[in-house]
Amino acid sequence: MSVVSVGGDYDVVIEAGCSSRVAGLVGEGVQRALVVHPESMRALGEQVATSLRDRDIEAYAVCVPDAENAKTAAVAADLWALLGQHGFTRTDVVVGVGGGTVTDLAGFVAATWLRGVPVIQVPTTLLGMVDAAVGGKTGINTAEGKNLVGSFHPPRAVLCDVDVLATLPRADYVAGMAEIVKAGFIVDPVILDLVAADPEAATRPDGPHTLELIERAIVVKADVVSQDLKESSLREILNYGHTFAHAIEHVEHYQRRHGEAVAIGMVFAAELACAAGILAREGVDLHRSVLQSVGLPTSYEPGRWQELETAMRRDKKTRGSLLRFVVLEDLARPVRLEGPTDEQLHTAYVAVSR
Structure with missing residues (x-):
């Protein structure tokens, strides 16, 4: 226990x-x-x-x-x-x-x-x-x-x-891995190491590191929310990938698994950070490789940018007309990106819709 x-x-x-x-x-x-x-x-x-x-x-x-x-x-x-x-x-x-x-x-x-x-x-x-x-x-x-x-x-x-x-159906279990991987990117890179050691085992409830992965992800969330219950500052890092993910869920009328949307959302956030000169290309590539290794999606269909952008502007993290994203400078170094340019946003979308 x-x-x-x-x-x-x-x-x-x-x-x-x-x-x-x-x-x-x-x-x-x-x-x-x-x-x-x-x-x-x-x-x-x-x-x-x-x-x-x-x-x-x-x-x-x-x-x-x-x-x-x-x-x-x-x-x-x-x-x-x-x-x-x-x-x-x-x-x-x-x-x-x-x-x-x-x-x-x-x-x-x-x-x-x-x-x-x-x-x-x-x-x-x-x-x-x-x-x-x-x-x-x-x-x-x-x-x-x-x-x-x-x-x-x-x-x-x-x-x-x-x-x-x-x-739990395998697809649902794999979708849940997105939030564990997210915890690895924003706070605890050991999670990413455990996944990389045996990606297939990471997608099974009887895997050798299952309990450790669950506990580490919960510890990340517990530490953050105990410092910032009402998301006034620090807790926003737990929304990594969620701005784009929530937009996907909205335009698809919640027919896609949340974890799948979050996986795509993290790649979008990484591409956005790269377009803004915050995250190196290697960091973006790591997102794709880790997520793909456990069977999570890393791309989205083209031609839906306008409705996705409209949905993102209704996101809880938006302030007035200013879009705000959690992005990474590096592993376990989350920062806020406020007001990215239209060009940066579109560049990120094009990068994930291929």
């Missing part, structure tokens, strides 16, 4: 079978629990609910749509209605059991019900474990963009049950 503390406020537990520990972490005085899960995690959601009922807690397991379809105002409203109908108070708890979309949704519902009730996150995907469930960011999507409505609401605990990863 590994335990990563997030600023001393809560722990992230990385252990086989740790989803069974939810009932012991809800705290004193809890009378009701809402367990939110997708159809694919129905059995685990019901198992968690049963463990809570065994402690005389009224537990209600509710199934929500898969993937980004869960992160809508309509789904959130349905969950608020359930909380109201069952009389949830501020001493009760919400539990998110599922991938990053479910933990985002569960966290948002918990953050907004009675202005905040506790939430315990049980991420069941690699992406959820190393990114979405850690850090307290919650949110839903709107027609105008991804995660534009949300709140910062740290969980009571995060339980990363690595046993569940064995059931």
